[in-house]
Amino acid sequence: MKRFEDDSELPQPKGPFSDSEALTLLLAYRKDPSNVPCPRCGLEQVEVLGFIEPDVDPGGFARATDPEGEYAVALYCHQCERAVGILPAVESEGR
Numbered sequence: 799m800k801r802f803e804d805d806s807e808l809p810q811p812k813g814p815f816s817d818s819e820a821l822t823l824l825l826a827y828r829k830d831p832s833n834v835p836c837p838r839c840g841l842e843q844v845e846v847l848g849f850i851e852p853d854v855d856p857g858g859f860a861r862a863t864d865p866e867g868e869y870a871v872a873l874y875c876h877q878c879e880r881a882v883g884i885l886p887a888v889e890s891e892g893r
């Protein structure tokens with residue numbers, strides 16, 4: 799069993815997902831937000847860490863926000879220990 803040293807902190811990702819993996823995660827999230835498989839590790843590894851503002855500042859600091867309007871979803875895979883922010887709500891699509 800794996801435990802985090804300090805569970806008051808978010809897990810520290812080991813690295814990013816590739817663009818194509820991020821797209822796969824985005825499409826899976828749009829289809830079913832409660833069931834997003836990791837492109838590398840499969841089902842039941844990816845956790846939604848929270849909702850963040852879509853504009854992350856250059857230091858990589860993301861502010862938490864509400865899942866309304868424009869927001870990004872922070873996803874984290876416990877297996878490969880990578881994190882990504884996806885933008886599920888794209889208003890301009892399909893017009």
Ligand SMILES: [Zn+2]
Pocket residue numbers: 836837838839840843875876877878879880
């Ligand atoms: Zn993974």
